[in-house]
Amino acid sequence: MPDVAVIGFAQAPNVRETPGTTNGVEMLVPLLAEAYQQTGLSKRDIGFWCSGSSDYVAGRAFSFIAAVDALGAFPPIHESHVEMDAAWAFYEAWLKIRMGEVDTALVYGFGKSSAGQLRRVLALQLDPYFTAPLWPDSISIAALQARCGLDAGLWSEKDLAEVAARSRADAAGNPFAQFSGSAGVAELLDTPMVADPLRRHDIAPVTDGAAVVVLAAEDRARDLVERPAVITGIEHRVDSPELGGRDLTRSPSTAAAGRAAGAEGVEVAELHAPFTHQELILRRELGLGAGVRINPSGGVLTGNPMFAAGLARIGEAAKRILAGTARRTLAHATSGPALQQNLVAVLERRD
Amino acid sequence: MTSQAKRPAAVLGTGQTHHRAKRLDVSMPGLLREAIDRAMADAEVGWADIDAVVLGKAPDLFEGVMMPELFLADALGANGKPLLRVHTAGSVGGSTALVAASLVQAGVHRRVLTVAFEKQSESNAMWGLSILPPFQMPVGAGAGGYFAPHVRSYIRRSGAPEEIGAVVAAKDRRNGALNPHAHLRQPDITVESVRASKMLWDPIRYDETCPSSDGACAMVLGDEAAGDAVPGGAAWIHATAMRTEPTTFAGRDQVSPQAGRDAAAALWRDAGITDPLSEVDAAEIYVPFSWFEPMWLENLGFAEAGEGWKLTEAGETALGGRLPVNPSGGVLSSNPIGASGMLRFAEAARQVMGRAGDHQVDGARIALGHAYGGGSQYFSMWVVGSRKPGD
Numbered sequence: 001m002p003d004v005a006v007i008g009f010a011q012a013p014n015v016r017e018t019p020g021t022t023n024g025v026e027m028l029v030p031l032l033a034e035a036y037q038q039t040g041l042s043k044r045d046i047g048f049w050c051s052g053s054s055d056y057v058a059g060r061a062f063s064f065i066a067a068v069d070a071l072g073a074f075p076p077i078h079e080s081h082v083e084m085d086a087a088w089a090f091y092e093a094w095l096k097i098r099m100g101e102v103d104t105a106l107v108y109g110f111g112k113s114s115a116g117q118l119r120r121v122l123a124l125q126l127d128p129y130f131t132a133p134l135w136p137d138s139i140s141i142a143a144l145q146a147r148c149g150l151d152a153g154l155w156s157e158k159d160l161a162e163v164a165a166r167s168r169a170d171a172a173g174n175p176f177a178q179f180s181g182s183a184g185v186a187e188l189l190d191t192p193m194v195a196d197p198l199r200r201h202d203i204a205p206v207t208d209g210a211a212v213v214v215l216a217a218e219d220r221a222r223d224l225v226e227r228p229a230v231i232t233g234i235e236h237r238v239d240s241p242e243l244g245g246r247d248l249t250r251s252p253s254t255a256a257a258g259r260a261a262g263a264e265g266v267e268v269a270e271l272h273a274p275f276t277h278q279e280l281i282l283r284r285e286l287g288l289g290a291g292v293r294i295n296p297s298g299g300v301l302t303g304n305p306m307f308a309a310g311l312a313r314i315g316e317a318a319k320r321i322l323a324g325t326a327r328r329t330l331a332h333a334t335s336g337p338a339l340q341q342n343l344v345a346v347l348e349r350r351d
Numbered sequence: 352m353t354s355q356a357k358r359p360a361a362v363l364g365t366g367q368t369h370h371r372a373k374r375l376d377v378s379m380p381g382l383l384r385e386a387i388d389r390a391m392a393d394a395e396v397g398w399a400d401i402d403a404v405v406l407g408k409a410p411d412l413f414e415g416v417m418m419p420e421l422f423l424a425d426a427l428g429a430n431g432k433p434l435l436r437v438h439t440a441g442s443v444g445g446s447t448a449l450v451a452a453s454l455v456q457a458g459v460h461r462r463v464l465t466v467a468f469e470k471q472s473e474s475n476a477m478w479g480l481s482i483l484p485p486f487q488m489p490v491g492a493g494a495g496g497y498f499a500p501h502v503r504s505y506i507r508r509s510g511a512p513e514e515i516g517a518v519v520a521a522k523d524r525r526n527g528a529l530n531p532h533a534h535l536r537q538p539d540i541t542v543e544s545v546r547a548s549k550m551l552w553d554p555i556r557y558d559e560t561c562p563s564s565d566g567a568c569a570m571v572l573g574d575e576a577a578g579d580a581v582p583g584g585a586a587w588i589h590a591t592a593m594r595t596e597p598t599t600f601a602g603r604d605q606v607s608p609q610a611g612r613d614a615a616a617a618l619w620r621d622a623g624i625t626d627p628l629s630e631v632d633a634a635e636i637y638v639p640f641s642w643f644e645p646m647w648l649e650n651l652g653f654a655e656a657g658e659g660w661k662l663t664e665a666g667e668t669a670l671g672g673r674l675p676v677n678p679s680g681g682v683l684s685s686n687p688i689g690a691s692g693m694l695r696f697a698e699a700a701r702q703v704m705g706r707a708g709d710h711q712v713d714g715a716r717i718a719l720g721h722a723y724g725g726g727s728q729y730f731s732m733w734v735v736g737s738r739k740p741g742d
Contacts, residue, residue, distance in 0.1 A: 001356050001458055049595075055438075056417040061410035061479045062440055065725055069597050076610035079595040079729075080446055083411065083418055083438040092435070092450055099457035100356025124417040129378060132416075238434040241422045256431065336421040341434065 009315030014303025024112030047102025052086030087333030171298025209305025361578030364394025407447025408689030441724025444692025445731030527680025692722030
């Protein structure tokens with residue numbers, strides 16, 4: 001079984017609204033060109049293509065079909081799609097290389113959240129018979145989760161504001177971030193509640209965006225780039241959808257995926273935490289100590305393109321190895337209400 | 352980089368629901384469990400044996416649930432396990448099975464549960480397919496209206512007699528009558544009665560179209576050791592293929608898309624098959640409108656271009672013919688869209704396992720499962736055999 005490495009990453013600017021069509025596939029076109037340029041590959045060199053996106057975000061059935069046009073898929077291509085964050089499309093591409101069917105793959109995710117009202121759209125992920133009819137939106141559910149942790153003494157509002165302040169400060173160095181800032185913790189805590197106990201800074205923004213990641217079997221990767229980011233572990237797990245049936249302050253699926261992927265000893269971790277308190281849950285479940293640099297990109301609190309954000313975490317974690325600034329990094333992606341489903345990948349530089 | 356890395360994988364068991372226009376007796380979780388429980392019983396496995404779950408279905412708008420795999424995690428027995436959700440339009444049932452197979456072929460898992468479903472009665476599929484996004488050409492005619500010009504073009508190009516579509520419909524519905532799970536079971540249907548049915552989208556008549564069904568299909572796939580342990584023999588995966596092309600562009604051949612031809616060529620090559628018509632014993636081909644049988648026979652390489660209808664006309668695609676096509680009754684007898692492709696793949700497996708009941712093709716050792724979707728642009732297929740590849 002060949003090992004697999006990340007060899008390229010491109011992302012669209014994270015913005016509140018792009019002017020394109022509701023499916024947002026226009027955002028992909030320049031990213032594809034950039035990914036080819038980074039890797040020296042052309043369209044015909046790609047062995048397998050896989051994408052992650054959502055019909056509900058686009059507001060129509062079969063929205064991913066339009067992306068095939070953006071790829072220029074003729075002659076025909078070997079291609080698949082997951083109705084999930086593209087981090088899981090990345091997993092499918094990893095499988096295809098591991099099984100020896102192809103030796104290169106291009107993965108992309110795209111989402112135009114501005115096409116609808118995201119917090120209401122996401123309520124439709126809930127049990128349609130018992131929960132969705134009550135219309136608990138995604139921010140309200142996250143607020144319940146944050147409140148559980150406050151009541152249990154696991155974190156304070158100040159802890160949450162510290163996550164936000166660090167993320168915003170880090171985003172100042174990321175040209176793709178939707179926003180950044182230098183506000184201090186006291187200043188953030190002086191702002192009004194959006195959904196008690198969550199304030200504006202505790203909640204990821206609504207973002208349009210897209211991301212592309214290129215993979216190759218390790219031997220091939222070494223011919224294409226100087227420092228491929230070799231995937232030494234990748235795992236994912238799901239928890240029960242029953243919000244009242246699990247401890248919302250924990251994420252057993254993250255812990256299990258992290259153990260299986262080998263999360264220990266990483267220098268940098270890019271965590272997909274759309275709410276400040278979720279970063280604290282993830283750090284605990286992954287056993288990330290004080291020495292681990294969390295979300296140097298600013299994380300999704302400063303730009304959260306639905307269905308591309310998890311893949312972008314993998315891209316950000318890989319970028320540090322490709323650039324030679326880290327040797328062992330971790331990427332995490334989440335899906336579903338209150339961190340229901342989680343994926344962890346560990347990337348390494350091998351000399 | 353070679354296929355030596357690929358590990359053997361097999362179908363250990365299959366299950367499907369009863370397909371009906373409206374399954375008001377079950378919720379979505381109940382529908383899925385009907386298929387899953389049957390597949391797990393057929394495979395003789397328990398929940399502890401399942402390492403991962405892969406779910407497929409067509410658009411979420413059909414049931415009105417965004418990413419339903421999330422709320423279904425409990426019913427799928429997926430809690431604490433990996434769960435993947437695939438969506439590749441109408442080919443999804445097939446590509447879902449292929450993702451599940453790749454988990455075994457990559458050596459990641461020993462046994463994988465895969466399931467596909469559609470509960471079309473939860474909403475209105477025509478509505479779900481008819482939302483008009485800006486800057487795209489509206490079809491406004493449903494799937495039948497979209498495909499009718501392709502059928503007409505096929506007839507003109509091949510010179511096929513006009514009753515061929517009715518021959519296929521009568522055959523598939525009579526086959527469906529042998530399948531206790533089929534939605535439409537019409538043992539008395541005839542070519543004449545099909546030709547007397549109402550014209551819907553010229554040249555496609557009412558009795559030449561698929562129904563709209565609620566239903567699900569599940570399979571348990573396993574590695575070499577698990578396959579070896581199947582009493583009576585597993586269905587071994589000999590080859591898989593997927594190809595995609597854009598919906599429209601100048602010069603696209605919508606009668607015989609290149610994506611389908613390329614996928615078939617790769618499939619036969621990887622399965623070591625040089626003459627599909629003589630080497631394949633049974634074929635479950637995605638035929639939602641009857642004329643797609645001869646069209647896909649040509650696209651898949653069972654017949655030369657323009658010649659597929661001759662196999663149909665001569666009765667070679669009927670049970671007892673040279674290449675029985677859709678012995679289960681096919682999509683024309685049951686069409687839970689997201690599950691329809693997996694049903695083709697599972698029926699192919701049942702044939703080579705000798706478990707196809709009254710629609711068993713005698714001595715079937717090599718079978719094809721085929722699915723397509725979108726505007727005839729997504730193709731997914733596998734070849735399964737009663738023996739391990741290379742044996």
